[in-house]
Amino acid sequence: MTKYLTSEETKGSNIGLVPHTDKGTISFICDNGVQGLQLLSKTGNWVDINIPPNGFVVVVGDILQAWSNGRLEAATHRVVAKDEERFVFIFFAVPREGLIIKGPSELVDNENYPKRYRLFNYDEYVNYHHSIGSQEAPMGKFAGI
Numbered sequence: 305m306t307k308y309l310t311s312e313e314t315k316g317s318n319i320g321l322v323p324h325t326d327k328g329t330i331s332f333i334c335d336n337g338v339q340g341l342q343l344l345s346k347t348g349n350w351v352d353i354n355i356p357p358n359g360f361v362v363v364v365g366d367i368l369q370a371w372s373n374g375r376l377e378a379a380t381h382r383v384v385a386k387d388e389e390r391f392v393f394i395f396f397a398v399p400r401e402g403l404i405i406k407g408p409s410e411l412v413d414n415e416n417y418p419k420r421y422r423l424f425n426y427d428e429y430v431n432y433h434h435s436i437g438s439q440e441a442p443m444g445k446f447a448g449i
């Protein structure tokens with residue numbers, strides 16, 4: 305459960321959570337109806353995501369991008385601060401420690417989807433992510449072929 309500061313409490317900045325991709329496989333997000341999640345579109349615009357009441361939004365993370373050989377893309381997202389308190393509940397699905405991430409050969413097609421990522425150990429990716437300390441999507445740099 306996360307509680308975001310209101311725009312008054314963030315003192316000038318309207319950013320509740322900086323742009324990032326989730327580092328695991330998939331995330332499920334629901335909130336208390338105070339919307340604030342935004343997704344970066346392919347054209348570089350921030351788009352408001354309205355999480356439906358009693359529903360949730362599914363976000364693809366870095367690992368699923370690699371695992372699917374890039375057929376699914378990790379979504380860059382951020383949260384903007386609102387006048388009202390925003391609470392979210394998120395379920396982050398992550399691989400177990402030490403899992404080898406290797407895209408299945410069925411998802412490699414030399415014409416449209418040539419192999420995009422090398423095989424790697426999930427722990428290696430976690431360490432890499434911590435070492436670069438960046439919020440940017442680093443999967444291509446880390447394991448791109």
Ligand SMILES: O=C(O)CCC(=O)C(=O)O
Pocket residue numbers: 306321326333335340341381382383392394
């Ligand atoms: O608050 C949200 O809607 C998203 C939070 C989020 O992206 C995260 O915690 O990784």
Ligand SMILES: [Fe+2]
Pocket residue numbers: 324325326381
């Ligand atoms: Fe996130």
